[in-house]
Amino acid sequence: MQISKVLEEFFPTECGGDFIRIGELAQRTQVPTRLLRYYEEQGLLSPMRAENGYRIYCETSVTRVQQIRGLLDAGLSTRTIRSFLPCLRQSDDSSLPPTCVTPEVAGALQQEAEKIQKLIDSLTRSRDALNAYLATLHPALKSDPARAAKREGRSQSSLASPFRGR
Structure with missing residues (x-):
């Protein structure tokens, strides 16, 4: 992906070189771009910005969005999710480490x-x-x-x- 090479210069350690735009994140997670922007407003996602202002997400954001959707589907509010989201591992495992509880x-x-x-x-x-x-x-x-x-x-x-x- 050509965008990755350009972004690696600006964000070399953030994502390990794997970047995706909001449209691809929306497609891969089946979450509309509007909701992804809302998650950003709520402090659940933190995309980087390219020079042109486009949102750029790490590859790991796919798992993060899936975790957010699962927690929202379970009935949790975005405020509650935000309180422990940093503790969730970047995997399909949605358990909380005891040190974070x-x-x-x-x-x-x-x-x-x-x-x-x-x-x-x-x-x-x-x-x-x-x-x-x-x-x-x-x-x-x-x-x-x-x-x-x-x-x-x-x-x-x-x-x-x-x-x-x-």
């Missing part, structure tokens, strides 16, 4: 786990309420063929009528 980080992770549990509990109650409501409707639907057909995705005209064909 400060009382503050442990407290933040515990709060996030509790917040997720509350959300799970709320969603479970909502699902159970909907299922109970549907269970009370089910007998009523059986006595009304038009409503039953609608619920099952059939049109009323497809219902058998004792008067058809006479």
Whole structure:
């Protein structure tokens, strides 16, 4: 890659010579460039800048973005992720070294786990309420063929009528 040779002169030790632009990072991680810029704003990514202002990322940024996505998918906030992201190894391993788990980080992770549990509990109650409501409707639907057909995705005209064909 020609850009690597130019950048090695400016950033010789930052990436070990392997550089990618934001478009390639977006393509390889399946994360839109807009989100990558947001991660930068939130302090989760720190790209270098070329003379023309383009963002230049290390090859290791691919793994870092995957880690960020996994943590966000797990329900963590960008603020919480930022507090321990520097401790994560540059590998697929998302475990935290014990030396990085400060009382503050442990407290933040515990709060996030509790917040997720509350959300799970709320969603479970909502699902159970909907299922109970549907269970009370089910007998009523059986006595009304038009409503039953609608619920099952059939049109009323497809219902058998004792008067058809006479």
